[in-house]
Amino acid sequence: MKLTLVRHTSLQIAEGICYGQSDVDVSINFATELSQVRQKLMHEKIDAVYASPLQRCSKLAHALGFDGILHDERLKELHFGDWEMQSWNDIPRELFDVWAQNYAEMAPPNGETFAALQQRGVQFLEEVSARHAGQHVLVVTHGGMIRALIAHTINMQLKGLFRFHVDYASLTRLDFSSSIPNIEFVNR
Template sequence: MGHEWINAEQEFKWSEDVKVESEVTEIVLVRHGETTWNAAGRIQGQIESELNEVGQKQAVAIAERLGKEARPVAVYSSDLKRAKDTALMIAKTCFCSEVTEVPDLKERHVGSLLGLYWTEGAEKEPEAYSAFFSSQNDLEIPGGGESFDQLCERSMNALEQIAKKHKGERVIVVTHGGVLRAIYLSITQASSAGKLLNASVNVVHLRDQKWSIDSWSDVSHLSSVGFLQRGFDGDAKV
């Protein structure tokens, strides 16, 4: 599924100052802008929620930043609206004619935690809350939720498929905090991914079939806009 518009690319001269090495595939991973539920501290999972005013400004700020960097050949997004709206802004600024939706880039299914406030999860759904933060990665969240292993598998498969189509090229992928955490931990085998901030830039490289982290959780472009300091932290209980 794509979103298209007419652009004035023929009138735009792209800077050639920064190029991706021909043998390296560069994927710029972006977390969507802030939503009404992010600001309220509610658990979104795969439910739709709108970018709030700050989130819209963040989408503009990240689009302006990426528009000044090496041109991407494509923009991909989760099929959830908060990611798509962020991706559309980026694509337009980067003169990419469409956004390609990838359902496997959507946020983790959080089962019976969906819609709860983070602060009430432990009391109202203790089993699901415990499963979400469990170090037992094959444990599914009660209420139809995914295990962390399932999230990692679909997230990395989606990333691999995108990289396969764009060998030696630069692409932008807009997704969610849970997916970013899954990708980071899958690549690094670290014990924690830290905070995943709204509208952050996270760059990964694929070289000789090996993934590496180039930069992570960069929000330098948000200095005049602001962001939620707490971000998404799937490693620590609220």
């Protein structure tokens, strides 16, 4: 199975806001970014499409014109709990610093850990791999989920997740068609 992960387009939210699972809408640049994603996918044969149910992903998946889009709760971004919709600058620095040192195993207050996010992503991946063996699956999701699936694919510790950036409206392709999964590309 080939898995093409599409990060949602840019958002209608002020810079520096922690939004996680908050259902933030797409920005005024949606039409332009949609056109860019369409161009990138123009020659791809897609067998199945999944999306996070949050509107920033669902809108993109539907606007791409695919039929039979399946929404899956497990594809949501990290739940930042009490930090959702707060300015990163308003989160007490001592709390943020402790979390930042161990975000894999420590959750923001009333939120979830990156390990939990990755676990739900891997569960999704295993089910989709079994259901779509030998096919090309498109997934419209979030930066955190894309990072977590990349880390899983290459057996990377979650601590290194933020050493690479996942751009808005970018494509990342993971290939599970051989015994050793690989990353074909990131941020195309």
